[in-house]
Amino acid sequence: MLIADSITVGYGSPVLQDVTLTISPGEIVGLGGESGSGKTTLAATLAGLRTPDAGRVTVDGVPPRRARGTTAMVFQSPRAATNPHLTVAQIIAEPARIHRRPIDIPALATSVGLTPDLLDRRPHTLSEGQLQRACLARALAQNPRYLLLDEPTAMLDAATTAAVIRLVVEHATTLGVLLISHDPALLEVACTRVHTLHKGTLSPQLPQAGLSEPI
Template identity: 70%
Template sequence: MLIAEAVTAGYRTPVVRQVDLQLAPGEIVGITGESGSGKTTLARVLAGLRAPSAGRVTVDGKPPNRARGSIAMVFQSPRAATNPQFTLAEIITEPARIRRTPIPDLTALITSVGLTPDLLDRRPHALSDGQLQRACLARALTQHPRYLILDEATAMLDAATTATIITLVRTHHHLGVLLISHDRPLLDVTCHRIATMHEGTLTTEDTATSPG
């Protein structure tokens, strides 16, 4: 289980305050809230990309730095999250090359996210935002994570691409997914639970419609 206990984090001043959150494998939890409420900072702390100033995060009982590969994250802007000099194939296989793990079957993987193999030799400038974000999801899935954090990952996408990504995430029943979004209707039909962030705290938690 991915657990945050009394997590406080920020920069000069805290932007996340005393947050408790649990995410189990196979569960989809949504977080919504206004811009600047601390959602992205919390996501980065949960992913082990930023240390909390107080409280702790554990991943299946371990600190994030001892659970490498257990958490993958897809960011809002695919262009900011990819190297413009890399081909799509290099973007998707980057984690495997860094960790020196087996390279996945790219044809099967890229097809699973709704792309075609002829795109593998293209660089980001030759791809749409939707195509590049699907590739970022494929890159995350190559890590075989137990937990996937989608930080406004569908915000720049059209409805068809959003539906493809959500459908693909749902097919990975073993994944614990944290879906951060301003799109409350999307969260209502996707998530098992929804929490609302306000000024750095999780102020409410609702039971959403059970995902289909």
């Protein structure tokens, strides 16, 4: 289980205040809230990219630094999150190269809906949706137990959003997923439960029906 236990995080002044959140493998937890409420900071802290000022984060019972590769994060802007000089295949393979583990790049690309002809291309030749799929494949290449998605569909059209979320739902049978979005309807359809951040404080909502409608 990925746990934030009463964490406070700030940049001079608190951004998150006494926030507790749990994510278990096999569930999609939604997170909404206005811009500046601390959603990205919470995801980055869960990923081990930020250290809380108070409280603690544990990944399957250990600190994030001892669980490297267990969590993977997909950011809002795929273009800002990828090296424009790398091919799609190289982007997907980055975690495998860092962790020195073999992966089947064509199979992984196919699993997120990328065709083999895209693997030798560079980011500027891909659409936002195609590049976000590559970022999702790169995250999955870590073989994580927890996937943190920070507004992954914010720059996508409705059809591409549906396709990306469908892929996330398929992988959530074995992964624990945090899905951050400004779209309440998307969170309601895709998530098993939804929380809202308001001025750094987490408020739970009622459990969602969870995929009650086709995506």
